[in-house]
Amino acid sequence: DQHRPRLALAALSRRYGEAVQAPRGPLRADLLGNMWAQQWDSIYDLVAPQDVGDIGHDLGELLRAANYDPARIVETAEGFFTSLGFAPLPQTFWKRSMLTRPRDRDVVCHASAWDLDNRDDLRIKMCMRVSATDFVTVHHELGHSFYQRAYSRQPYLYLGSANDGFHEAIGDMVALSVTPDYLVHVGLLDAGQIPDASRDIGLLLRQALEKVPGMAWTVLVDKWRWGVFDGSIPPEAYNRAWHDLRLVYMGVVPPVARGEEDFDPGAKYHIPASTPYARYFLARMLQFQFYQRACEIAGWKGPLHRCSFYGNRDVGARLEAMLAMGRSRPWPDALEAFTGTREMSARAVLDYFAPL
Ligand code: X8Z
Ligand code: ZN
Numbered sequence: 188d189q190h191r192p193r194l195a196l197a198a199l200s201r202r203y204g205e206a207v208q209a210p211r212g213p214l215r216a217d218l219l220g221n222m223w224a225q226q227w228d229s230i231y232d233l234v235a236p237q238d239v240g241d242i243g244h245d246l247g248e249l250l251r252a253a254n255y256d257p258a259r260i261v262e263t264a265e266g267f268f269t270s271l272g273f274a275p276l277p278q279t280f281w282k283r284s285m286l287t288r289p290r291d292r293d294v295v296c297h298a299s300a301w302d303l304d305n306r307d308d309l310r311i312k313m314c315m316r317v318s319a320t321d322f323v324t325v326h327h328e329l330g331h332s333f334y335q336r337a338y339s340r341q342p343y344l345y346l347g348s349a350n351d352g353f354h355e356a357i358g359d360m361v362a363l364s365v366t367p368d369y370l371v372h373v374g375l376l377d378a379g380q381i382p383d384a385s386r387d388i389g390l391l392l393r394q395a396l397e398k399v400p401g402m403a404w405t406v407l408v409d410k411w412r413w414g415v416f417d418g419s420i421p422p423e424a425y426n427r428a429w430h431d432l433r434l435v436y437m438g439v440v441p442p443v444a445r446g447e448e449d450f451d452p453g454a455k456y457h458i459p460a461s462t463p464y465a466r467y468f469l470a471r472m473l474q475f476q477f478y479q480r481a482c483e484i485a486g487w488k489g490p491l492h493r494c495s496f497y498g499n500r501d502v503g504a505r506l507e508a509m510l511a512m513g514r515s516r517p518w519p520d521a522l523e524a525f526t527g528t529r530e531m532s533a534r535a536v537l538d539y540f541a542p543l
Contacts, residue, residue: 216439225404228320257287260321264329271502271503277307287315297313298312300332307339330355330357351466352467352473355473356477367390427447430445472532475536476532477506480527484505492539509521
């Protein structure tokens with residue numbers, strides 16, 4: 188559809204003026220509300236068409252209104268996993284994790300999950316704020332924790348996920364179950380506030396702004412890195428190649444001219460940290476594939492995006508069985524154990540967003 192991409196352009200142009208956002212594009216990366224423009228959900232209010240109404244449920248606002256603090260967010264996410272039948276996190280998790288930025292020292296704030304002894308010393312480390320983004324990130328990190336614990340009895344060489352995309356997909360799959368019905372269940376929303384089906388487009392648009400730009404972004408990061416490694420991107424073109432890929436894959440440009448005296452890829456944690464990134468691309472698909480399967484196991488009949496498998500022990504048992512395999516089998520075996528198919532597919536992504 189020729190019209191759709193222009194919605195964001197037109198909205199940003201109107202908001203910031205044509206001198207800032209050229210109405211014919213490309214999009215200016217710094218207007219999208221995330222330092223790397225990897226998720227665009229914070230421009231939801233700007234781009235939502237009038238006729239979907241305002242779903243009015245920015246999760247961050249709900250959390251702040253209910254006086255959630257970081258520990259309470261982690262407890263809520265843990266509660267989702269325990270509702271599926273997973274054992275609660277160990278006491279040491281609460282003592283040894285770092286949930287907020289310490290005031291007395293410099294730390295790496297990029298969120299991560301650690302299993303220090305392959306027994307049960309599970310911890311997470313992040314600089315959380317009470318926001319919708321961090322609410323999802325906490326589920327993401329706990330997905331790592333429960334995965335680590337599930338395979339901890341495997342022999343040393345099998346301590347890991349089936350492929351690296353699996354590890355990144357579990358918590359996100361759970362976070363997809365954070366539906367209005369679920370928010371009512373945990374008391375963050377009144378039953379009367381549940382949007383009716385006519386508001387689902389708004390909800391899906393919000394999800395799309397969060398997830399879809401990331402599909403392009405998660406491809407280009409390692410495209411760039413592998414180009415550096417194989418020499419097709421020479422040192423004198425590091426920054427130009429980065430911005431070329433940003434434009435081709437994401438349609439975004441930097442706000443000011445950049446040159447080779449700048450090194451913009453270095454601003455993304457995973458580049459200097461040498462953390463592979465294609466895993467997040469795989470996880471974009473896998474999380475929807477797992478979620479769709481979980482909803483099927485739970486007997487869900489309605490539109491996919493309304494499904495929450497909260498509290499379903501059957502889903503939990505089957506999920507744990509896959510997680511417990513660690514990397515003891517080729518990944519298609521693990522995929523098959525939970526989903527019944529041996530192929531990764533983006534079909535579930537399309538099904539999820541079909542109404543949008
Ligand atoms: O790095 C992460 C996690 C830690 S494994 C917070 N993510 C990617 C990113 O932030 O760039 C999760 C989504 C993509
Ligand atoms: Zn992760």
